[in-house]
Amino acid sequence: MINICITSRLSSLPIVIAHKKGFFEEFDTQVSLHVNTHHKGILALLEAGRIEAGEIPTLAYLQESFLKKSKIKRIYKGLFLYHSPLSFYSRFRFRPEDLTKNKAYFIPVPHINSVERLFTEKFLEEYAPSNPVKIRFTDTPSFLEEKEFLKPSCLGLASDPFISPFLKNYHDFKEDSEIPIFQSGNLVPSTLLAFSGDAILKMGRRASGVLLAVKKAIDYLKEASQTNSSKLWEDLNLSQYYPHLRAGELKSILFSHPMMEKGIFSYHGNIEAFSPLIKDSYFRLIRRVMTPEAIAPVLDFSEILEALEPKKLFDVRKLNSFKEGGAAQQHAPSLINYRKLNAIRHLIVDVNSVTLDILQGNFQSRLNTDDTLLLDNRVKMLINAMLDSFNSTLELQKEEIAELENLISVLEIKLDRSAVDLQYSEEKYRYLFEFSREAIALVDADTGNILEGNYQFRSITGYTRGDLTKTTIEDIIMGDQISPQLRFGSDLSQDTMLSLPDVDILLKDGSKLSVDVSFTSILLSPKKRYQVQFRPNLERKEQERLQHEFISNVSHELRSPMTNIRGYLEFFKTDKTLAYNAEHKNMLEVIDKNAKRLSFLIENMLKLTTSREKDEQDEVVEIFDPTPVIEDVIHMNSHLAKGKQLEWELNLKKGLFLKGIRFEFSQIITNLYVNALKYTFKGKVSLSLTETNGKIAITVKDTGIGIDPNYKNQIFDRFFRIPSSDNKKIGGTGLGLSIVKSLVEKMGGEIFVESKQGEGSTFRILLPKSNISS
Structure with missing residues (x-):
């Protein structure tokens, strides 16, 4: 071996x-x-x-x-x-005049007799010939080389980026110094x-x-x-x-x-x-x-x-x-002083033997000792004690290292599992993103640049992946349709959800496409992104058109027979030649109430159609006092409160004027007042009209069943009714509040709602006040 x-x-x-x-x-x-x-x-x-x-x-x-x-x-x-293609590296580009005799520098070398040391001496001699400095060379193992290099008193290091890879990040004097030592280029x-x-x-x-x-x-x-x-x-x-x-x-x-x-x-x-x-140059030992x-x-x-x-x-x-080996001429070392004392010589031989054992990895090696009190024996005992202490410390460190290695192994296994799970999640997300039925684009919230678009988005717009990398979302969404609502690069700490109906986008071929757009903020890495969904709205518009056309036709068709029914009912009620008993009169009263209710529903459906179509040819705008209109609405619908334990509170200030269509205003009050009566079985219904900051405030308050907070933002949607057993008993179409909101906005006002489930609701309308002179 x-x-x-x-x-x-x-x-x-x-x-x-x-x-x-x-x-x-x-x-x-x-x-x-x-x-x-x-x-x-x-x-x-x-x-x-x-x-x-x-x-x-x-x-x-x-x-x-x-x-x-x-x-x-x-x-x-x-x-x-x-x-080695040697060069000299340092943390900074020092000049010859920066070196001073008063400061002691050190330079790491792999061995005191190495080409790195001789190269350093030659470099400093040529780089700063008139400014010699004190240099101490330290034998440094490779694993300590970078640590020594980064110390403040280290002048630099002679090496190359292959042996010392960290040097590629620091200054190389070969790049800007034309001294002879760098000119040869030899290995x-x-x-x-x-x-x-x-x-x-x-x-x-x-x-x-x-x-x-x-x-x-x-x-x-x-x-x-x-x-x-x-x-x-x-x-x-x-x-x-x-x-x-x-x-x-x-x-x-x-x-x-x-x-x-x-x-x-x-x-x-x-x-x-x-x-x-x-x-x-000369070798230090043999001079x-x-x-x-x-x-x-x-x-x-x-x-x-x-x-x-x-x-x-x-x-x-x-x-x-x-x-033969070696050089032809041999030289005796000039720095070795051989001692003649046998005890010292034996001690030196024994220490040398133990040192070599330790260098080979045998840390259990010890000096032979006896029971004498001679000086060399006492020195051996002290050296053995030092080795024992060193060995015990080394064993403890080995145990700690073993524990750390076990912990690292466990962490590596967990990290591998996490990496696999993360990779699976990313692939799953990419698959769902790429093949989603919705057209989706991922947008940088800071710049507005389109980072990625899925297959459906690319199919709709005609853009390729290469085109999207050079495009911003504002290049696709025409005009300033998103700039008032969404500003890129600002307020990145908050989540954002934005829906924009009927937006025109620019396709690659230059044509336009009308879509509904929704922005949803998501957080990926440390940066914020927007997930933007594009949904063509031609089908939605066609459905709405058919729906409105159907409502309009049905409303008009129902209105004619209802007029005949109301006419004949009025004839029967006013004909004094007919002898009615109490039961007959009660029947006529029921027929009258239901006919009025049906007429009210037909008017609402017609109003929905006309407001949607914005047909204002027959509408007459006037300036009127809202108080008589409100009193008339209360009188016409008072029958709805019969049989209920209700209290009324009215606070109507006269002398205030509104500008608009009197019938539309009556529709607003009718819907809110009727809803308050329908959804309040006992308690109190109040209606007030006051002036606030130059505006007319109308408040309808009840102590009824209230509104579920989960549906508070949906009550103004057309045909929406809160899913509950009370609503099923009461009945309705879900059009009333939708009509109220559209008519209030048409008059330039705002509507607010506050409600607590089980305690009641408060609807507050603010409308601009008008002067009678105008």
Whole structure:
């Protein structure tokens, strides 16, 4: 088993692809893949021989190559993994004069010996040559990179948008700076696959299997970038290796990122790209200036690539790259001070061993202690106590994480169910909307733009979906038919219901169509919408015409025989030669009452027709005193109160005048007064006429059965009667109040109603006062 350690940066993608796609097994190599938070840990594990291979920074490998080490301690190059088109990014566009020596800045880097650090130094040297600043570089894991970048004291970050996707939202100095470091445009070899010396000495053939699998994975990535096919990524779940990247974000990066096509994943490296970075720079540990000529042999992969070309396993130990390894000239570290005390040396060795165990994930590793009171033993006990405390905290956090994962799983299930239900509801709504028998359009309440129209609406108007996206509702409804009642962009907090009869709309072919329109406000997302229904009214108008024609014909046909009946009845009542007993007189009285009632109903039906047709040829407008008319109506209908326990209260002010048709006014009073008598079985009926604010107010009040509040807005509709047992007993046509309303409006007045079920009703009419001189 070969243990390979990588970081959670996308630079390790070829190794992950080789593992997920089974390329290692194709070359008879068993691999275990582990994620470490930092390159430093991978380098330590490689040097100690705890792992066989790992992803390390290219410059870190260069430094290791120039150190004096044995073959076991040495780190061997394998293949280049990632090549970065480096640039410098910051939260803002700072100028050279903005940098000050008095302020300390820091810059995150993946490793202190990395191309990102050298690139940053070279950028600042060229960007602000006369203004050197204090810079502190911090080794930063990928999952903390964005958090560190956003800190106020962070000057910026050297990277690219593929490794650090969040950088695309910030300032790129390459876009507006013409300094030499940005002119080359080269891809700089950033990371490579390296082997430990112990792995090379013990498993030469299996090391070649690792190299062949990773090389195939890089070729696979090149193919994915060229074909641009999402199928290559469908079977890959990479979130366990790159947890700081969201699943959707990771897929978009892999599938369509333009940098993939530039060859950022390649085993062929451009060594000359190091020239502007290495020049005048030195490695901190060995304090040596590295020239391009010195590093060229160290980063020469030609022998390894030629050996991999047959795509067969071989013993890598036969290659000079793995026989010698490292640079031709070795340098001793200048900062290491070896201690000679055995106790301290043993303590250092033990601590180093435990540290490596923890880096490999063995958090139970501890230092060996005894019962002595020696200093090194006491230090070991303190270190063990610290590790125990750390481990217990880690276990508690693991339990909390497990609970959170369970909770997240439950929430994800609920969210999935909600998403399915929401999708079903949306599809159901769209189906009902699209195939409704009514013509419906959805309109933006803020702008009046038509957002959508269903099939019936498009069929009626002739507009297509493309036409509707460029059309407002005011373009279709002609003139200013809706502007007085509905103002778009105002009063969005209130619900609105509006019905407009007999509206002309403009069709696509330029013709007109008369429809009834209704607006209903609905709330979708945070914005308000209007659902507008269009109903052609030709059929309704034809039905109304037939209805009015029928009423007119029936009324006229009934009027002639009723005139004969009333005439003969009057003859019988006035003929004194006929001897009537009490029973005969009672019969004639009943016939007379019913004849009057039937005549009243016929007049109402005729009045409905004439008011609807607006036939005013025979109407005589006059100025009259309403009080005598009201008294006459009360006298003519007093018989309706016989047998009821009723009280009357009249308050009629004389000397007030109205302008209109006397007969129509009598119809108004008759209907209201008769209704008060019909629906009041006992109690009080009052009628008053007063002057209020220059208008004449007529009030008819009763203590009858009252009006059900559910039907209060419908009582003025034609032929409407409140469905109740009392109404069935009393009888009627449902025309009286409709006639009253139309005649009041014709006289320029208003009618109001107040009612409480079981307590009575009050009808109040306001009519304009007229002077007798006018």
